[in-house]
Amino acid sequence: MELEAYLRRAIGQQEFHLVYQPIVDSHTNQIAGLECLIRWHQPQLGYISPADFIPIAEETGLIHEIGEWVLMEACRQNMIWQNAGLPKLPVAVNLSSRQFKDSRLSRKVQSILEETGLPPQYLELEITESMSMDVKTASDALNELKKLGFKVAMDDFGTGYSSLGYLKDFPIDKMKIDQAFIKGLKQSPVNAAIVHTMIAMAHKLNLLVVAEGVETEEELQVLKEYGCQLVQGYYFSPPANAEKIGEILHKYALT
Ligand code: C2E
Ligand code: CA
Ligand code: CA
Numbered sequence: 001m002e003l004e005a006y007l008r009r010a011i012g013q014q015e016f017h018l019v020y021q022p023i024v025d026s027h028t029n030q031i032a033g034l035e036c037l038i039r040w041h042q043p044q045l046g047y048i049s050p051a052d053f054i055p056i057a058e059e060t061g062l063i064h065e066i067g068e069w070v071l072m073e074a075c076r077q078n079m080i081w082q083n084a085g086l087p088k089l090p091v092a093v094n095l096s097s098r099q100f101k102d103s104r105l106s107r108k109v110q111s112i113l114e115e116t117g118l119p120p121q122y123l124e125l126e127i128t129e130s131m132s133m134d135v136k137t138a139s140d141a142l143n144e145l146k147k148l149g150f151k152v153a154m155d156d157f158g159t160g161y162s163s164l165g166y167l168k169d170f171p172i173d174k175m176k177i178d179q180a181f182i183k184g185l186k187q188s189p190v191n192a193a194i195v196h197t198m199i200a201m202a203h204k205l206n207l208l209v210v211a212e213g214v215e216t217e218e219e220l221q222v223l224k225e226y227g228c229q230l231v232q233g234y235y236f237s238p239p240a241n242a243e244k245i246g247e248i249l250h251k252y253a254l255t
């Protein structure tokens with residue numbers, strides 16, 4: 001309850017900021033995109049993890065306001081990089097199930113794109129399968145969003161109850177393999193078999209695959225061997241603030 005009261009004040013007090021983590025092409029080592037992740041620095045309590053406050057924001061409905069702020073800020077920042085002549089990249093934004101169920105979502109996203117001037121191909125939405133809702137409602141919502149022109153990724157793939165059902169029913173473009181499967185890929189034959197199969201399945205379905213939580217060279221090598229195109233994790237870069245990412249993109253533009 002204490003956290004809820006702090007959370008209510010956080011937006012107005014500008015206590016949130018976004019960090020961005022590069023998503024890298026495993027073969028060329030080029031940055032293919034960025035995922036934005038919210039950070040909350042509460043003056044009294046210090047740093048609070050999104051894993052702790054996002055669920056509270058969802059329960060209290062504050063997620064609508066926070067989620068809209070995230071979308072706006074990510075699009076605005078991406079436009080700043082693009083206007084500075086830096087390489088143009090899609091930024092992926094995490095959507096919570098509550099936002100996804102909001103019938104006004106596609107209109108809100110549309111107006112954010114208009115306001116910031118960001119072309120839709122530079123925004124991606126990440127959804128998770130924990131989103132309990134009926135297939136028809138969810139796929140309608142997704143189709144409406146996709147008509148606006150951006151890509152949708154299924155986040156934390158393999159950790160929910162109905163991953164395969166989601167693949168069957170939803171028009172998604174990208175599968176993000178959860179980091180739980182990537183850990184110890186080399187040591188665990190079970191993880192290796194699961195990851196290999198997920199990648200093969202994604203390819204058959206014409207989906208791009210991102211492996212999350214890549215921390216070691218060994219993990220990267222196995223993923224490349226399995227044909228995983230996109231990788232993300234501390235091995236390449238932790239999430240970093242906009243200024244730092246700007247510097248990284250700038251170095252890139254020079255090479
Ligand atoms: P996620 O979307 O699965 O994001 C990936 C998480 O893994 C991030 O944690 C990221 O910092 C962390 N990570 C990245 N690379 C590595 C690695 O190599 N090893 C390990 N161990 N971890 C790595 P973070 O930023 O604490 O976010 C946690 C979760 O909170 C996210 O999981 C996402 O579900 C949620 N979240 C974050 N930002 C937002 C947001 O703006 N909106 C919503 N709705 N949820 C958000
Ligand atoms: Ca995500
Ligand atoms: Ca994830």
Ligand code: CA
Binds near residue numbers: 156
């Ligand atoms: Ca996660």
